[in-house]
Amino acid sequence: MKTDAKVVHLSKVASAQSPTSPVGRLPVALIQVRDKAAQQLKQALQALFDNADDTLFEMADRATSNSEQNAFFEAMRDLRLKRKNIERGFLQKVFESFSSLNQYEVGTPPALDAVSFDSLSLVQNDELEETVALDAMVAKVMSRDSMAVGHLSTRLNALVSKKLDDRSNPLGPTALCEFFLEACSGLGVEIKVKLIIFKLFEKYVLGDLDQLYAEANQALAAAGVLPELKSAPVRRQTGRPAGSMQGEREAGGAPAAGDYDEQSVQEVFGALQQLLSQARGSVVPLRETPAGAQPISSHDLMRLLSYMQQRAPAQASDDFDLREQLGSLLSRASAKSGKARVVGEVDEDVINLVAMLFEFILDDRTLPDSLKALIGRLQIPMLKVAVLDKTFFGRGSHPARRLLNEIASAALGWSEQDDAQRDSLYQKIEQVVQRLLNDFVDDPAIFSELLADFLAFTGDERRRSELLEQRTRDAEEGSARAELARRQVEQALNERLLGKTLPEVVVRLLQEAWSKVLLLTCLKHGVESAEWQAALATMDDLVWSVTPHEDPEARLRLLELVPGLLKALREGMASAAFDPFSTGEFFGQLEALHVQAFQRFKQPLVEVEAELDEEQRAALAEVGIDLPLLELPNEDEEPEAEALPMVAVVEEIVLQAPGQQRSTEPEVTLPDDDESLLQVDNLRVGSWVEFQEDDEHKLRCKLAAVIKPTGKYIFVNRTGMKVLEKTRMGLAVEFRRCAIRLLDDALLFDRALESVIGNLRRLKGT
Template sequence: MKNDANVVHLNKMVSEAAHPAASRLPASLIQVRDRAATQLKQALQALFDNADDTLFDMADRATSNAEQNAFFEAMRDLRLKRKGIERGFLQRVFESFAGLNQHVVGKAPTLDAVSFDSLSLVQNDELEETVALDSMIAKVLSRDHVALTHLTTRLNAVVSKKLDDKSNPLGPVSLSELFLESCSGLGVEIKVKLIILKLFEKYVLSGLEQLYADANAVLVEAGVLPELKAVVPRRNATPNRPERSERTEQVDGFERSTSFADDDVREVFSALQELLSQTRDGLAPRRQAPANAMPISTNDLMRLLSHLQQRAPIQAPMDVDLRSQLEHLLTRASAKSGRVRVVGEVDEDVINLVSMLFEFILDDRSLPDSLKALIARLQIPMLKVAVLDKTFFSRGSHPARRLLNEIATAALGWGEHDSSQRDSLYQKIEQVVQRLLNDFTDDPAIFSELLADFLAFTGDERRRSELLEQRTRDAEEGSARAEMARREVEQALNERLLGKTLPEVVVRLLREAWSKVMMLTCLKHGTDSEQWQSSLATMDELIWSVEPHDNPEARLRLLELVPGLLKALREGMASAAFDPFSTSEFFSQLEALHVQAFQRFKRAIPDVERAAPTESDEVQRSALSAVGIELPLLDLQLEEDSSISAMVEVVEEIVLEAPGQTRIEEEEPVIALDDEAMLHVDALRVGSWVEFQEDEEHKLRCKLAAIIKPTGKYIFVNRTGMKVLEKTRVGLALEFRRNAVRLLDDALLFDRALESVIGNLRRLKGA
């Protein structure tokens, strides 16, 4: 008999318990939900699959160690919580569908526009997040408004709750809110959070057009409002509000409409013009032109600059005066037209600013002179960009500006001795410069292309150098640990042996063999470990066992001690892989020493006392026999072997040397901790670039890769990550004292140049 109709499946019970309203959803709506969930799950997986690469690229371009660590921590946090975020998001989507037939729904959406009156109450991070969300949602509503509206209308036809585009469970507002809730457990900075939101926009929100098309198709097939026809929406311009340009820019990986930045751009450039206007007589004098002078158009100026660019010599001198070259061309143009032609005021201000920027750049001591000549040839292309796009001065992420910064950063570690003909970095920079001179006319997109290519090149180089640099650090830290272990062993040996007279074989055994066992123990377990204390105890027992003793109790202790002592010595030397032949030789001589010690005890005992061996003697004899020592017969008198029992007095400190090395202790002068040179050393940080003046002609550029605290060594590497120099703290201070080393400024070149120009203009204004 079949009872299937009465069987309730456990999975169904769990599902309905979790979503009590789900069972009341129409079949068509369940199909919409399930299809949407599948697509959203795939989109989220794509998001997280690409998040690692995106955050790694951001870390690669980080300008500080703190910023780089923040990105690496975010990568780790995201990996750990990825599954939870995916499950939580999809769970919330299911719950939002489950509530569609409920009359009372949870909280209202929280992504409404923020009023200007309340902006002062919103924290900066929250404001940035809100602005990013509003931008993302606005794009979806602009692109998919009709499809979303049709979906909302159809949902209203089959569910009891009144919906709008904001409360639609598949709308961009709801989905963004659910994703934010799912990510609430991420402990990341706002910069990382904005990157994650951008990835959500790219991989999830960008696919909503297809999701809405599929959802509408399912509902139409089910007969829900099939008469709704998709039409192309007509955009009505808001009165008193002109339509914004669709042109966008890339800012740290985020697209942002340039119109949002227009006011800031005008403000920055106007401020620069204002400073220039008040200092022109002292810094950038304007040529007096007749009243009938005719300013050339920006297009004409671009043609003149392109003319200069195409005729620029391959090895351009660094002191080229671009303004005088333009003056010469304008004079020729004026002679042909019969009317004085001049550069317009705005364009002339741009020319003056770019000229001053390059004057700073080419005077900058952080750039190698041989690469300055290459960078000098970028002046005309950079000027053309600035003429076309004034955001060049105000936007740190401008591709042309970033390209210049990236070239300067890569060149920081380039040494004058590097062969420019063979060096890949020099050739890459030369290739970029030549491409700009040959191909750049008036389309700034070439800078984005060259920037991406150059970042890929430097990224590969950086990863290779970081790998070698890490190996260098590991090797130096390993050497430092070995050096500290040697010193610990030296100290232990000297504390126990210095001033004592002992058999020569024991001194050699401790110095040549047991010292290696102790070093290995120190490296593996440290000086606070039980193993280290055990190795010290074994050494103490060995020394005691070969020292002369007269009291009968010493004989009993020696009988008890020797078996365990020899066993510990054998095991220790075996663990240190000490030469087996030498080990056998040492033990042979050591056993002879112990036999002699037992014989001395027996000769000191009266004949009556040693007439009858005791049971204890037999037990100890068996124990000694087990480790290879056969005591001679009691009445046998052995002659002492003088070569075995040769005694030496340890009068000099024991110094252990690393294999293949000789330690030379150099006495360094004492420098006060508050000495200016010492303060310069203490200000150095790992990653700092410095330049050493080796002699009158040669300089060495290198980066501080590690400070090995146990030994006090400062390890420097070149730009490939190879070790080129090591200095002690005092040795480095002496280099600073004689001005043979200077710190290279690794801040962004263009930003430093712009800051310097503004500072100079302000000083002239105040003069």
């Protein structure tokens, strides 16, 4: 069905930018890449919507109930009506993302989603399904095109001021998926239908991104932007329908010719071989080839490794030596056949490299020991991948390498105290390891499959932990504001009470009740507000009203002050929801205090009373004071009022938060240039650390926030729950006694390879 909804004029989208938009400052080559990409994305979206009707109609035809069928028909109608807006919104986001590439964001804090304390539930199921689906789509694109995306990000960084990575690349799969998700936010369809639309987006839009990336890289290279980066050439296949992907590549099989720069990959492996040859006899065993020995083929080596894989020990240990085990198997095979058999030189180099990589992994202090044992069991599967595909060493996006890195990254926050049998992460890693040991023979596609599944799992966990972590930050920032407000209230109370002797009831009223009124006023309005000043004035009036005065002006002021004072006290305590029974008790004793004050004035007070008008008398009556106050009996008959107890305020008033105690950390002062303080200041939010609590217990946690008003450093575990808080000085003390260790969150395989290369180069230099 033809519809003008297909027509999205790119010129209109571009013109929507403001006249001062930085899009005009983009290099010409980048503008050409943007426009070409937008044209291809527009055509892909049109293909998506052209096929959406047929897909949804088929789903409706197969529906098992009338309600399900109606849901698909309603979705078809909704999609037709909103198609134009979705296309325009998606392309608008693409253009906006390019527009911001040359914008500096000075002083802008990272955007955090507001989290309401009224909605503390975890991510809703529908939202969770959406994000899991999008993560899987992104993982599939990255497992196929990560090299091209990386080259494009590198070239963009050479042209624009904003630093990009693969996630923030405006043409990267993550950004495109987010743009589409936002453009579809207005669709009133069930999650089941939305997931179908996402699959269509994956097929018709994401499916041809390899061509988009190749053309974008070629265009930028031709314009002189990092031409030395060798990207994959554009692959055009006859008979390939728009948006389709090769089954082999979808499955994550071995790369076809032209997918990668074979020469650069071989150079990496060749350089490693050269380093190995110079290290024989030290870290690498000397190659001993018996006379007449025949090298086994890589196919036979794979069979031997599969045999070892099925019989691998349940726990990796230092006693397990892959090379020794393989040599033992070869000796047995040689003895049985009567012919000496050895591993070929290239395969032996691969074995030595993988063995050295896993020696680093098993010695790595960043990995928890329990999970290290699990990861160590992947040595044989990784060796088989390396034998099959030498790009394993030179290609960072290799699915097997990425799987190993993702497992190690997820394991970073795992604590030995966690119950391994019940912990979902431990169980998931164990499933991945067991699946590889049981099912991996010689088809590396299993790594792409497991990678996508593991990314979906960790994405789910990450979203949950980020939500809880955000709540933790919000709670801590709220606590910090409350703590500052308590200090303001403490200061106000101590300025007015410290060093004075006042009736006990007044001191208790101000410390127990009016402090709450001041706290709420400070939090709600701030200390510069009129409300705060009014609350302080009420406190000052109360203190003045119970202080003895003799001058006539004070007598008149007391009569005028008491009605408004008591009214302000009642309203303030009611607003703070103070206990009504305690409020009544306080006011009963205040009334006695004020009556005593009036009685001290005696005759002059009677004269003042006579001068009061009817309105003033009514105001006094409202607060429980009836005139005349005094009948002026004879001095012999005048009853002595019982004096209420007095208290001298000699210690500073300290307010405690409910259920909390003040920090008991030792007050240590270190010079500003102390190395430990510099280590604390170099900590960044998101850093993982390990605290040595005692000889047996360690705590792994992540710095989630630095609360500047209170100077607190808040640490959370991998679920996002707060486990520790420290002051700057407290952390410096921990650094000084070497009780804190920073955990290296760099990619595990890359760290291992860097270590191996560094060791080999050092041996070469000696």
